[in-house]
Amino acid sequence: MDSVFVHKMWNDNELSKMVGKDIPFPMLSDAGGKIGSLYGIYDEDGGVETRGRFLIDPDGIVQGFEVLTPPVGRNVSETIRQVQAFQLVRASKGTEATPSGWKPGKKVLKPNPELVGNVWKEWKVSEAFDE
Amino acid sequence: MPKEFKAGCQRPELKMPAAKEEVAAVETQKKEEEMRMIKVGKPAPDFTAPAYYQGKFVTVDLSEYRGKWVVLCFYPGDFTFV
Numbered sequence: 001m002d003s004v005f006v007h008k009m010w011n012d013n014e015l016s017k018m019v020g021k022d023i024p025f026p027m028l029s030d031a032g033g034k035i036g037s038l039y040g041i042y043d044e045d046g047g048v049e050t051r052g053r054f055l056i057d058p059d060g061i062v063q064g065f066e067v068l069t070p071p072v073g074r075n076v077s078e079t080i081r082q083v084q085a086f087q088l089v090r091a092s093k094g095t096e097a098t099p100s101g102w103k104p105g106k107k108v109l110k111p112n113p114e115l116v117g118n119v120w121k122e123w124k125v126s127e128a129f130d131e
Numbered sequence: 132m133p134k135e136f137k138a139g140c141q142r143p144e145l146k147m148p149a150a151k152e153e154v155a156a157v158e159t160q161k162k163e164e165e166m167r168m169i170k171v172g173k174p175a176p177d178f179t180a181p182a183y184y185q186g187k188f189v190t191v192d193l194s195e196y197r198g199k200w201v202v203l204c205f206y207p208g209d210f211t212f213v
Binding site: 001002004005006007008009010011014022023024025026027028029030031032034035036038039040041046048049050051052053054055056057058059060061062063064065070071072073074079083086087 | 200
């Protein structure tokens with residue numbers, strides 16, 4: 001929403017002090033909320049953008065999104081976990097899937113007819129949670 | 132990759148095909164709302180926007196990121212707390 005000039009001030013005066021260097025990705029300016037409206041996350045009543053987060057794959061396809069109202073921040077680790085899961089699925093050309101609670105190193109599932117009704121043998125409920 | 136621009140008043144641009152006017156108003160509105168609904172498994176709408184990136188003002192085009200994974204984040208405003 002803010003101009004690129006405000007982005008520069010925020011980077012220079014606050015964010016770079018938090019992370020010890022310049023923000024390593026482009027900070028886009030969406031004046032008027034045009035892009036936010038296109039993505040369905042612009043709050044016209046408040047005149048602000050909500051906390052929308054979209055994962056876009058190398059073909060430009062949306063693989064996932066999450067939208068939160070302003071007072072609650074995101075979980076960056078969860079975003080990274082989702083990217084890792086989508087990358088694994090893509091690398092396997094769809095032969096592997098990541099069950100609930102998956103993170104790198106945990107077991108993946110290989111969907112096939114024999115797995116129908118037998119997921120309980122391969123995957124335990126406790127695996128849905130971080131230990 | 133992103134192109135640098137002279138400091139000035141840049142505005143974001145959408146890369147949407149122009150809507151046809153002859154369609155009935157209600158239908159148009161409905162269609163626009165449908166188009167605005169982001170769906171997983173469908174293409175991310177393309178756009179160009181001015182950006183601040185490591186000391187420079189640049190123009191970023193979403194399509195330049197084909198071949199890479201992109202995390203596109205929106206937030207209410209600079210200097211907000213969360």
